[in-house]
Amino acid sequence: MSKPINIDDxxxxxxxxxxxxxxxIxxxxxVFVNTKKSAEKTAEDISKKLKTDSTELINLADKALDVLSKPTxxxxxxAFCLKKGIAFHHAGLTQKQKDIIEDNFRKGAISIICCTPTLAYGVDLPAYRAxxxxxxxxTMHGLSWIPILDYMQMSGRAGRPNYDKEGQSIVIALTNSEKEKxxxxxxxxxxxxIYSKLAVEPVLRTHVLSLIAANFITTKKELYEFFDRTFYAYQFKDLRRLHGTINKVIDLLDDWEFIMSSRDEFSSANELEDEKLKATLIGKxxxxxxxxxxxxYFIITCMRNASDKKVDAFSFLQMISxxxxxxxIMRVGIREHDKIQESLFEFSDLLLENEPSMYEPEYEDFLNxxxxxMMFNHWISEKDEEFLLEEYNIRPGEIxxxxxxADWxxxxxxEISKIMHYQSLIKxxxxxxxxxKYGVKEELLPLVRMENIGRVRARILFRNRLKDIKDIKNTDLSTLTQLIGEKTALSIKKQLGQELKSVPQNKRKGQISLRDYGE
Known part of the structure; x- marks a missing residue:
């Protein structure tokens, strides 16, 4: 129920x-907005009008800055917004930053969060006003009204149980006509x-294989009966179409050798329904x-291609992409086409799939x-989050x-390569x-696997000729301390069984410039 609210214009x-x-008050x-950029700008606009600057909020801002080794x-x-008790929240933030914002909003330290609609789902974060x-x-059809369900989710954030007697959901309308609409x-x-998405093939493929692999279903008839009891069947009542889609999925799984069936070429319709279904080893x-x-199946095809050709990291990165x-995935803009084409030419011999014709519908997806x-490749080439943000418009949380x-x-x-016995590819x-995981070149892997050694410290050590565990063991604590700090140096020595309590006396503490050690 709406009621007038007096607010100064x-x-x-x-x-x-x-x-x-x-x-x-x-x-x-x-504050719900429709884009990440808008969330950030709205939060900044509010922050600029405030003079709040408490020690608690300054500490909060510092925490948000320290989440990344090099803040973007x-x-x-x-951090600027947090100093004023304001925050923005979207998928581009890291999980630690989200946790800082959500926890301190619940505590009352943060007054306003400007966010995308995702915050309305799955996060218990009520406020007095939405x-x-x-x-x-x-959308793909241009600027469109959001679903009513989305509005209800956002509006439902208004009102805090045990804190307020009411909640206010306020929608901004720019004109009277828009207000009426x-x-x-x-x-x-x-x-x-709400409509069931069960008949969408990617969903159905996964569920059918899972049911067969778990031995929950052993015949096609049982599979029909199972899906006949689903919400999809109840809602659409088109069992013939559903059974047809199931048959198509079974045929695909059979062709891909994920299941085996007892099908006979001359079986009757009833016999086909009693057809036995069993998952293969790789199907399970x-x-x-x-x-x-x-x-x-795509991965298996790529692995077969990889077994007899030159591959490197980019081969697998493009495969999973x-x-x-x-x-x-990243979308190729009109102005980027030439640049991406150049990269494609550079990496073409390493790809594990055939390049589609530029006239085929899938070519755009291929370029994407x-x-x-390339984004993944830049990450493992030690480009930082700021570079990826500028180059690919992808934020730390999204990375x-x-x-x-990608790791999954x-x-x-x-795991698939193990079953297929592609041992050389597994390595x-x-x-x-x-x-x-670490965002590093291969040469730093021996170093980053040590606790408290990230990509930045590992690169410092490597540039100073400390390239592996043996080199670090043979390096005195004073030198390590000068490079990466006393606390980290002591931690590393402890990990290597060379525990020391402090830097030896008469030795210089603290970090020194890399210029003193050379590149």
Whole structure:
């Protein structure tokens, strides 16, 4: 139920006025916007109007900055906002930064969070006010109204149990016409129906293989009966179409050698329903890995190609960048085409799939996979988060998500390669997984596997001719301390069984310039 709220129109921005009023009355608010960029700008705009500068908030800002070894411009923007008790929240933040923001919002240290709609889902973060700036979102069809269910999720953040007697959900309308449209659509309208996505082939492929691999289903008839009891069957009641899709999936899994069937070429319809289904060894492993069987088949095809050609890290990076699991992938802009084509020419001999014709519909996706692989390749070449943000417009939090998915896919590749006995490839995959984890060139792997040695410290050690564990063991504590600090040096010596309590007397403490040690 709506009611009038008196708010000073001090500034041209309704969001700014409402946010400042929220702080004035000692309450908290979530401001929902439709893009990451808008979340950051809105938070900065609010912060610039505030003079708050407490020690607690300064410490909070420092924590957000220290999350990365080298803070990005995004980190600096967040720190600026946090000093004023304001924050932005979106998928581009690291998990540690998100935790800092969410925890301190719950404690009351942060008054306003400007966020994308993802915060409305799965995070218990209620506020007195939910300020919804944008009810339209860019889609493949242009600027479109968001679903009513999304509005309800955002609006539902308003009101804090045990703290407030009420909550206020405020939507920004720029004109009277827009106000009427919002009232009609979102306040008086009904939420959309929920539709089952079970018949979507990637989903169905995974579930069918899992059911067979777990021996939960042993015949095609049992498979039909299982899916006939699902929400999809209840909702659409088109069992013939569902059975047809299941048959198509079974045929694919059979062709890919993930299952075996007792099919006879001259079987009757009833006999076909009693057809026995059993997972193969590799089919069981694919089900356990919980990847799309199509992805697994693509990986197997690539591994077969890799067994008799020259490969390197880029080969596997481009392979995983072609899978459904890694999406959304980097998109190649019009101005980037020539640059990506040059990179494609450079790496073409290393690819594990044939390049599609530039006239085929999938060519654009193929180029996007090259760009995505380049992003990963830059990461393992020790380019930092700021470089990736500038070059690929991918933020630290998004990088982490992509790296986690890449590791999962490479682990799946490693497991599949074991079954296929591609031992020489397994070594390269394991090495690549470590490089992705630490973001380093291969030469630093012996160093980064030690605790408290990240890519930056490892590079410092390597440049000073300390290239492996043996070199570090043979280096005195004073030298190590000068390079990476006393605390880290002591930690390393302890890990190597050379525990010392402090730097020997009459030896210089603290770090010195790399110029003193050479490149």
């Amino acid at each position: 001090k500034f041209d921005s309704g969001v700014l006025n409402i946010a400042l009023d929220t702080i004035k 000692g309450k908290q608010a979530l 411009k995004q980190c600096e923007r967040l 300020i919804i700036k944008d009810l339209r979102r860019y 919002i009232e009609e659509r979102y306040l008086e309208g009904s939420p959309e129906d 492993r694919v089900a356990e890995l919980y990847i799309d069987p199509l992805t697994a 072609r899978t459904l699991e890694i999406r959304p 996979s090259i760009k995505t692989a 982490k998500v992509k790296l986690d998915i 896919l490479l682990y799946a590749t490693e 390269e995959i394991v090495k690549l997984r470590l490089r992705l």
